[in-house]
Amino acid sequence: MARQFAKTELAPIAKEIDEEGRFPWEAVEKMGPLNFFGIQAPRQYGGAETDSISYCLVIEEISRVCASMGLMLAVHNGVVVHPVAQFGNDEQKAKFLSPLVAGEKIGAFCLTEPNAGSDAMAIESTALREEDSYLLNANKIFVTNGGVADIAILFTSVDPGNVKKGFSAILVERGTPGFEVGLLENNCGMRANPVSSIILNDCRVPRTNLLGREGEGFKVAMAALDNGRIGIAAQAVGIAQGALDASLKYAKERIQFRVPLAQHQAIQLMLADMGTMVEAARLLTLNAAHVKDRGGDLSCPSAMAKLFAGRTASKVASMGVQIHGGYGYSKDYPVERYFRDARATEIYEGTNEIQQVVIARELLKRGED
Amino acid sequence: MHIIVCLKQVVAGDRVKIDPHTYSLVRSAESSYINPFDLFALDMAAQLKREHSASITAVTMGPKISEEVLWEALTLGADRAVLLSDKRFAASDTLATSYVLGMGIRKIGAFDLILCGMRTTDGDTGQVGPQLAEELNLPHVSAVEKVENEKGLFRVERISDGFREIIEVSAPALFTVASRTAVRLPGLLDVQDAFNRSSIEYWNLEDLNADAGRVGHLGSGTWVEGLTPTAQKKTCLFIDEDTRQQARMLLSKLIEKNLLS
Numbered sequence: 001m002a003r004q005f006a007k008t009e010l011a012p013i014a015k016e017i018d019e020e021g022r023f024p025w026e027a028v029e030k031m032g033p034l035n036f037f038g039i040q041a042p043r044q045y046g047g048a049e050t051d052s053i054s055y056c057l058v059i060e061e062i063s064r065v066c067a068s069m070g071l072m073l074a075v076h077n078g079v080v081v082h083p084v085a086q087f088g089n090d091e092q093k094a095k096f097l098s099p100l101v102a103g104e105k106i107g108a109f110c111l112t113e114p115n116a117g118s119d120a121m122a123i124e125s126t127a128l129r130e131e132d133s134y135l136l137n138a139n140k141i142f143v144t145n146g147g148v149a150d151i152a153i154l155f156t157s158v159d160p161g162n163v164k165k166g167f168s169a170i171l172v173e174r175g176t177p178g179f180e181v182g183l184l185e186n187n188c189g190m191r192a193n194p195v196s197s198i199i200l201n202d203c204r205v206p207r208t209n210l211l212g213r214e215g216e217g218f219k220v221a222m223a224a225l226d227n228g229r230i231g232i233a234a235q236a237v238g239i240a241q242g243a244l245d246a247s248l249k250y251a252k253e254r255i256q257f258r259v260p261l262a263q264h265q266a267i268q269l270m271l272a273d274m275g276t277m278v279e280a281a282r283l284l285t286l287n288a289a290h291v292k293d294r295g296g297d298l299s300c301p302s303a304m305a306k307l308f309a310g311r312t313a314s315k316v317a318s319m320g321v322q323i324h325g326g327y328g329y330s331k332d333y334p335v336e337r338y339f340r341d342a343r344a345t346e347i348y349e350g351t352n353e354i355q356q357v358v359i360a361r362e363l364l365k366r367g368e369d
Numbered sequence: 370m371h372i373i374v375c376l377k378q379v380v381a382g383d384r385v386k387i388d389p390h391t392y393s394l395v396r397s398a399e400s401s402y403i404n405p406f407d408l409f410a411l412d413m414a415a416q417l418k419r420e421h422s423a424s425i426t427a428v429t430m431g432p433k434i435s436e437e438v439l440w441e442a443l444t445l446g447a448d449r450a451v452l453l454s455d456k457r458f459a460a461s462d463t464l465a466t467s468y469v470l471g472m473g474i475r476k477i478g479a480f481d482l483i484l485c486g487m488r489t490t491d492g493d494t495g496q497v498g499p500q501l502a503e504e505l506n507l508p509h510v511s512a513v514e515k516v517e518n519e520k521g522l523f524r525v526e527r528i529s530d531g532f533r534e535i536i537e538v539s540a541p542a543l544f545t546v547a548s549r550t551a552v553r554l555p556g557l558l559d560v561q562d563a564f565n566r567s568s569i570e571y572w573n574l575e576d577l578n579a580d581a582g583r584v585g586h587l588g589s590g591t592w593v594e595g596l597t598p599t600a601q602k603k604t605c606l607f608i609d610e611d612t613r614q615q616a617r618m619l620l621s622k623l624i625e626k627n628l629l630s
Contacts (some may be wrong), residue, residue, distance in 0.1 A: 001444070001554055001555055001556075001557070001560060004554060005554060034554060034555075034556045034557060035555055035556040035557035035558045039557060043558075046557040048556065048557035048560075048561050049561065050557055050560075050561055055559070058557070322386075356544070
């Protein structure tokens with residue numbers, strides 16, 4: 001179903017929206033009725049409540065055709081809808097979850113700042129307690145979906161003197177006075193996703209917008225990211241599969257030395273390696289999804305999946321460019337877009353190096369048994 | 370209202386493999402999908418379900434792998450799914466297929482309407498719908514675009530030779546459905562529901578009380594004597610003239626080929 005949607009609605013526009021840096025509302029509006037905005041969200045709030053494997057398959061199929069839309073859905077579902085469903089109280093779920101799940105509102109996750117990213121505790125955002133509200137000041141950058149988001153999960157500190165103790169997650173709606181969307185990032189890839197900065201200037205939100213408890217923000221962020229990494233891994237698998245699809249097609253069409261490229265062993269070796277890497281990345285990703293569905297500890301499997309799938313996407317897309325030769329370097333063929341899009345999967349939702357830190361920490365924790 | 374929709378699993382055009390001995394299609398999960406014309410029938414059934422709170426039973430004949438199309442039907446609104454599957458059904462032509470479908474439908478029980486696709490993208494005979502109507506002794510209308518139901522009477526519209534025909538038919542009846550635009554995709558919720566709530570019923574020759582002499586090769590009035598691929602030859606003609614001349618040449622070529630009448 002997701003494959004069919006990607007083929008009919010996204011494939012015809014993927015090139016154009018990348019070139020124009022345009023968010024395709026016409027296609028996005030059709031995703032709501034298909035439950036793409038609440039893939040795993042509770043039925044009570046309109047979600048499809050699928051297992052994590054189905055979630056990965058949807059993200060993979062969308063990203064296989066259009067990584068920018070795969071990213072939009074992975075962030076919305078993985079690090080916005082999921083933590084609101086997990087940590088929100090009933091009123092918050094009724095107010096925020098229902099419109100997010102229906103696709104009436106799009107979500108964003110605001111952690112990174114000019115001086116804080118991988119080092120989350122270095123944030124400089126503040127939330128001052130007032131009688132019934134928080135007074136928010138923040139400068140959040142590289143916010144995926146930032147240009148179109150209606151509801152943002154903001155990571156800030158209610159205790160400027162002790163960021164760690166005061167680290168909290170607060171829901172903020174666009175349109176609140178003081179909420180400002182900054183300039184869109186001029187990114188190398190994922191260009192149809194309006195990644196932007198979000199600036200909060202003396203922005204007042206009710207105390208009831210606090211997600212979880214004060215000081216629980218790190219727990220919310222890590223739970224969201226552990227979960228979100230599976231989505232990004234699935235996205236990376238989709239990009240790699242898309243690059244492989246394009247390369248297989250080209251290798252059969254392009255004639256060099258009087259035979260199709262596919263008959264040259266040098267090209268076959270590359271295709272074989274690409275296919276094997278994609279399959280390995282997919283299985284690591286689905287394993288992480290399976291662990292999540294069983295309620296197991298997600299940190300290590302999701303970090304491994306994201307690390308390997310991100311690297312695979314970059315490597316496979318790069319090999320795809322190589323198979324295409326000069327045409328691979330041209331915007332006339334989609335593999336060039338996959339090559340640019342793939343690179344981001346090694347950076348966002350935790351860089352490769354952060355995944356390695358998580359993996360090593362988990363491995364060392366296990367001891368010598 | 371109870372609607373029965375007949376479906377067929379077909380093999381993707383670019384992945385057709387023919388068994389060199391039996392001349393029958395070789396199917397695999399990757400290369401098979403629901404006949405696109407049957408989706409129109411399913412879509413019409415789903416529309417009638419919304420309008421008249423009908424129930425839908427999807428039925429297909431084929432090997433176990435054909436259950437894929439029944440799952441798809443369940444995601445698109447079918448309430449019940451029946452697979453008519455038996456090795457002895459293999460190599461059935463349209464006559465034997467219609468007999469098996471007819472026996473399956475008799476076992477399913479009372480119904481108001483049977484909907485079929487007009488034809489399939491593989492066999493492309495367009496015979497099964499009308500033959501099934503004959504088998505079950507039902508009135509049938511082909512290429513139906515629109516159905517209304519009033520007091521057990523169907524009022525249907527079909528386009529034929531440039532005319533819009535309006536026909537009244539008493540229930541139960543069989544219609545083959547004309548192409549429709551924008552067939553709805555199921556949502557993830559529909560997919561979840563189909564898999565959580567439904568199962569597929571498997572019926573073989575004995576379950577149907579069918580006559581073994583009327584199914585498969587034995588029951589077929591036709592059989593394939595031989596099969597050779599035909600290559601479609603394409604030739605490109607380049608017209609190297611000025612624009613006006615090019616237009617003239619193109620026009621005369623089109624008229625010559627009888628493509629403008």
